[in-house]
Amino acid sequence: MNFYTEVKEGLFIAWDAIRANKLRSILTTLGIVIGVVTVTLMGTAIDGLNRAFLRSISMLGADVLYVSRTSWFIDSYEEWLKVRDRHDITLAQVRELEKQMTLARAIAPFVDSRRPVKYKNRNSSSVTVIGTTEQFQFTSGSAVAQGRFLTAEEADGGRPVCVIGFDVATNLFQLGPALGNKIKVGQQDFEVVGVLEKQGNFLGHFNLDNQVIIPVKQFLSGIWHDPDFEIQVKVADLKSLEDAKEELRGVMRKIRHVPPGKEDDFAINQQENFISTFNRVAGTIATAGLFITGLSLFVGGIGIMNIMF
Structure with missing residues (x-):
């Protein structure tokens, strides 16, 4: 109470x-x-x-290493001053890496630039044009919805063919067939041999469906003659990721003639870099x-x- x-x-x-x-x-x-x-x-x-x-x-792939001239994330102005004068990574270095790596399943050069793309009277402005090889399908995890990906012969010989993203196919061809038609990338004509499955955006910014993939030789001859390459390395076994990373570092130091005791003049990036940031x-x-x-x-x-x- x-x-x-x-x-x-x-x-x-x-x-x-x-x-x-x-x-x-x-x-x-x-x-x-x-x-x-x-x-x-x-x-x-x-x-x-x-x-x-x-x-x-997850689009980056836990088993893929990315070699570039600088790190994806530069934390200070002093660090930027240290890396800004590094030499570009060249296609010849990519080829040499392909010969010497033993723990890699696939190695692909990667370089890109923005260009307008046209088919007849339809245009797509500021499309990401990627120069690479047939190995890019494995390092990027790209899946083909129609047609096929680049072949090794096309990548080496530089035949003017391309694989286009879902949005590019929709914008240029709407509901019509894309395969076998020729589109103009910049000032060059390329035959469409494949259309990628819809992938969406990366971190809400980079549209993976707004891209055109062409042989690296064609990229060098008509888009950009002397670019700075990124190298994508898919390891053979995720369990050996650290071993593959160490092998990659050693081979790249040898290829780029880095003296013993000197810092690397390149960076090895991976999914973990994004996660920690x-x-x-x-x-x-x-x-x-x-x-x-x-x-x-x-x-x-x-x-x-x-x-x-």
Whole structure:
């Protein structure tokens, strides 16, 4: 009975305090609501960001290593000054790597540029044109929906053929057949031999369906004569990824004539680089969200104390 009376009196006191301090009560409630909503929204946002990121990052392939002149992520101006004068990676170096690597399943040169693409009176502006070889199908995981991919003979001989992305095929040919037709890439004509399956965007930015893949020899002769290549290396066995990475590093140092004791003049990037960078960014976002949430709840708590006392 005493407990019931105390609860009843406590509720009356609380109600009287709320009625006597209407504005303060509203502001306090608002602070608490903002805090709770912020916690919920922050958790939902980070969870959605994680899922979207993991979907995109899976396109890189856990078993693929990417050799480039510089790292994907340069953290400081001093680091950029250190790497800016490195020599480009050349196609000859790619060919030499293909001969010497033993733990790789596929090795593909990669270079790209933006060019307009045209078929009759239909145009696609700013399409990503990729110069590579038949090995790119394995390193990139690209799947062909119609036709076929480049052959080794086409990649080596430079026959003007191409494989186009889903959006390029849709924009240029709409519902008509794409295979066997010739499209103009920049100022060159290329016969369409394949159409890729729809892939979507990478990290919401790079449209993987807005691309045209051509033989690397054709790229060098008509698009860009002296580019800086990236090399994509798909390892033979994911379990031997670290061994393959060490072999790759040693072979690249030999090919690029890096003296013993000197730093590498190239970078080996992989899926893990993106994951570690994303985790740092997501951690910063979560910390900021927790601070805002804590501040809202703290303000709400002070308001409650002012009302009650």
